[in-house]
Each structure stands twice: as structure tokens, then as C-alpha cells.
Amino acid sequence: MSKFHPDQARLADYVAGTLSYHETLMIAVHLHFCPECKAYVQGLEALGGVLLDDLPGEPVSDSLLQATLNAIESKPEAERRTEPSYRHPEVPAPLQKLVPSGFDTLPWRKLLPHLQVCDIEISPNGPKISLHRIRPGGRIPRHTHRGDEYTVVLKGGFSDSLGDYNPGDFLYRSGEHEHEPVAAESEECICLTVTEEPLKMTNWKWRWMNPFLS
Amino acid sequence: MMRSTVKTRTGSNYTVKASDEWADCLEAIAERQDRKSFVNLFNHFAPQIKGYARSSGLTAMGDALADELVQETMTNLWRKAHLFDRSKASATTWVFTIARNLRVDLLRRQRKHHTTLSSDDLWQEPHTEGDGADWVEKGYLERQIRLGIAQLPVDQRQVIGKVFLEDKSHQEAAEDLNLPLGTVKSRIRLALKKLRVGLEADSNE
Numbered sequence: 464m465s466k467f468h469p470d471q472a473r474l475a476d477y478v479a480g481t482l483s484y485h486e487t488l489m490i491a492v493h494l495h496f497c498p499e500c501k502a503y504v505q506g507l508e509a510l511g512g513v514l515l516d517d518l519p520g521e522p523v524s525d526s527l528l529q530a531t532l533n534a535i536e537s538k539p540e541a542e543r544r545t546e547p548s549y550r551h552p553e554v555p556a557p558l559q560k561l562v563p564s565g566f567d568t569l570p571w572r573k574l575l576p577h578l579q580v581c582d583i584e585i586s587p588n589g590p591k592i593s594l595h596r597i598r599p600g601g602r603i604p605r606h607t608h609r610g611d612e613y614t615v616v617l618k619g620g621f622s623d624s625l626g627d628y629n630p631g632d633f634l635y636r637s638g639e640h641e642h643e644p645v646a647a648e649s650e651e652c653i654c655l656t657v658t659e660e661p662l663k664m665t666n667w668k669w670r671w672m673n674p675f676l677s
Numbered sequence: 678m679m680r681s682t683v684k685t686r687t688g689s690n691y692t693v694k695a696s697d698e699w700a701d702c703l704e705a706i707a708e709r710q711d712r713k714s715f716v717n718l719f720n721h722f723a724p725q726i727k728g729y730a731r732s733s734g735l736t737a738m739g740d741a742l743a744d745e746l747v748q749e750t751m752t753n754l755w756r757k758a759h760l761f762d763r764s765k766a767s768a769t770t771w772v773f774t775i776a777r778n779l780r781v782d783l784l785r786r787q788r789k790h791h792t793t794l795s796s797d798d799l800w801q802e803p804h805t806e807g808d809g810a811d812w813v814e815k816g817y818l819e820r821q822i823r824l825g826i827a828q829l830p831v832d833q834r835q836v837i838g839k840v841f842l843e844d845k846s847h848q849e850a851a852e853d854l855n856l857p858l859g860t861v862k863s864r865i866r867l868a869l870k871k872l873r874v875g876l877e878a879d880s881n882e
Contacts, residue, residue: 512770520724
């Protein structure tokens with residue numbers, strides 16, 4: 464059971480559909496792990512329905528009804544209930560299309576001795592969506608991020624000075640936050656991360672890395 | 678996951694009659710592609726969806742988009758009616774989630790913002806299997822929300838309406854209402870708490 468959740472106002476924005484693409488994805492992945500937030504989201508969706516119901520309606524033309532009737536006429540076959548397609552058991556449902564055949568087959572690249580990274584979606588008008596993988600017990604040198612960072616733990620766990628994080632935990636850190644994460648000893652740790660800018664080493668031993676971290 | 682038995686277990690007669698009527702229509706479409714039920718649904722929901730399109734700013738990109746949202750949502754109701762499960766969500770909730778998803782997809786298409794995942798990947802529809810759904814006694818929850826909204830102070834009602842049905846960030850809502858951001862945020866928090874959306878006391882907030 465995850466212990467670190469998105470706050471309720473953010474969940475409300477998720478339900479309203481007003482968050483950015485990557486924030487929406489991070490919440491969707493958290494919900495995959497967290498029945499508590501999922502139940503809360505269902506409550507918010509009921510609220511959305513009630514608000515929609517209260518909205519003063521706007522007249523709709525007869526021709527629109529006619530056009531809609533024609534549209535359903537041309538697609539008379541009801542969509543069959545599709546069996547959930549195979550998915551890799553390690554990969555949460557919302558990430559399936561981005562990680563179709565499991566984490567191991569991804570083109571990981573080594574960033575640091577204990578750390579691998581793989582960008583799973585890069586869009587010209589948004590931040591990168593990446594996976595980070597830390598070896599069991601791996602320690603990442605102290606760093607900050609040049610922009611805000613979202614993390615959801617997918618596998619294993621890690622700790623920093625603020626807490627211990629397990630699968631499903633949702634973290635939002637501002638760019639100034641400095642940390643030195645350490646993966647749990649028992650297994651590797653995989654996290655989904657969205658960073659507006661690449662990380663920036665603050666430990667003097669590693670500062671030389673900064674130009675290479677983009 | 679097995680089909681839940683919430684429906685039969687709850688004896689009390691709290692469900693709003695109107696929403697049962699729409700659930701009946703959806704089931705009639707699922708079972709026998711009943712056109713008359715579809716027209717009933719259209720007459721009820723199409724004006725609301727169009728109102729939603731306007732309030733959420735879709736019409737800023739032309740009136741045609743509002744009609745497109747109406748038509749796409751209604752066509753989806755027809756095609757997905759067999760997935761509707763009244764023990765999981767009311768018809769109104771279901772319509773809201775479908776219209777929201779299509780609205781987001783429409784906007785992304787308009788802005789040529791290509792993404793790998795579509796709305797169906799990012800929001801699990803209320804009909805899909807889900808643990809945690811059962812303890813939410815939905816009829817109760819919805820009735821409570823309806824009562825709660827009627828009793829909300831007007832300033833909180835206004836903020837909640839803006840956040841849900843207008844495409845406004847908290848910052849923009851604050852500018853619209855001429856309020857500091859912190860005030861908007863605390864009104865949202867208060868309103869959600871009063872509406873008891875989560876049923877359980879949210880002590881950790």
C-alpha cells in the first residue's frame with residue numbers, strides 16, 4: 464500500500480481533465496497501485512457527473528441529432544467487450560503501450576555506476592517521460608533537478624532523507640530539492656520519472672558529470 | 678474480478694429516479710440497440726454536453742467543436758452501452774467521464790499535440806474491473822454529493838464549478854475570481870471535504 468499520495472486538489476484536476484499529459488500519466492500510474500486514491504477518484508467522478516447534471520443546458524439543433532443518428536447507423540455493431548490484451552505483469556496498465564514487453568527489453572543506457580535510464584516518451588512540447596533503474600543497494604550521488612520532478616516507484620524501493628518509498632508512492636519535488644537516494648538492498652528499483660530539466664550533480668566529486676546529463 | 682453484488686445488497690431506496698431512467702436507456706441500447714432510448718438520452722444529455730463544451734472553453738476554437746463533442750460523446754454512449762454497469766457508476770457519472778475523455782482527445786488533436794497514450798489509457802473508465810469500487814456505495818455517495826452541493830456556500834460552489842467544468846488551472850480560477858491563489862486552493866479543499874467525496878475522513882491532508 465503506498466504511503467505517498469498526490470494531494471486531493473491534484474486528484475480533482477486529474478478528474479476534471481485539466482492536468483498536463485505527463486501529470487495525468489503519473490497520477491494514472493499511482494492509481495494503479497493505490498485503491499484508496501482510486502476510490503477517491505471515483506467519488507470525484509460522481510461529483511463531476513452531478514455538476515454536469517446541474518449545468519444549464521444549451522439548445523442543440525435537430526440536424527445534430529440527425530447527424531448523430533446517421534453516425535450510429537453507419538457503425539451499428541456494438542463494440543465487443545475486448546479481453547484485456549496480454550501485458551507484462553511488471554508493467555502497470557497505463558504504461559503498457561510505452562513499455563510493451565517488460566522492463567528488461569528496454570534500451571537502457573548507463574548514466575552512473577548504479578543508475579540506468581531509458582526515455583520512454585519524448586515529445587517536442589513537453590518534458591521527457593523516463594524510467595530510472597537503480598541496482599539493489601545502489602546509491603545515487605547527491606543532486607538536485609533543474610526543474611520540478613515527479614516520481615512514481617514501480618518496483619523495489621528507495622530511501623532518501625525524507626522517507627522510504629515503495630511501489631506506487633507518488634513524489635513531487637521542486638527543482639531546489641536536493642537528495643541522495645539509495646535503493647533497497649533486496650532488489651533493483653525502477654521508477655517512472657518526469658523531470659522538466661535534467662538532474663544536476665551537487666556533490667563535488669560528480670559535478671564534472673553535469674554537462675553530460677542532458 | 679467478479680461482478681459485484683452491491684446492487685442487490687443495498688435495500689434502501691435512495692437512488693434518484695431520473696438517473697435510473699438513464700441507466701434503463703443505456704441497458705435498452707446494450708440489449709436491443711433501442712433507438713428510442715437513444716433519442717431520449719440524446720435529448721437529455723446533448724444540451725448538457727454542449728453546455729460543458731462551452732464552459733470548458735472548447736467553443737473558443739469554433740462552435741463546430743462543441744457539436745463535435747456532443748456527437749462523439751453520444752456515438753460513444755451507443756457503442757459502449759454494453760460496458761455500462763449500473764453497479765459501478767451512475768449514467769450521469771459515466772457520461773461525464775466519456776465527455777471528459779473525448780474533450781481532452783479533441784483538444785490534443787486541435788493543438789496537434791501528438792502523444793502515444795490516449796485518454797482511454799490515462800483514465801480507467803468506471804466500468805472496468807476495479808477493486809476498491811465496492812466499498813464506494815455509489816448511490817449513497819451520489820446522493821450525498823447532491824445534498825452537499827446544495828448546501829455549499831456560494832463561493833465554494835463557484836470554485837468547484839470552475840475547477841471541474843472549465844478548463845482552468847487553480848491560478849487561472851484565482852485570476853477569474855480576483856482572489857489570491859491560496860484562497861482558491863483552500864476553498865477547493867474545504868468544498869471537497871464538505872462534500873465528503875472520499876467518504877472516509879481524510880485526516881492526512
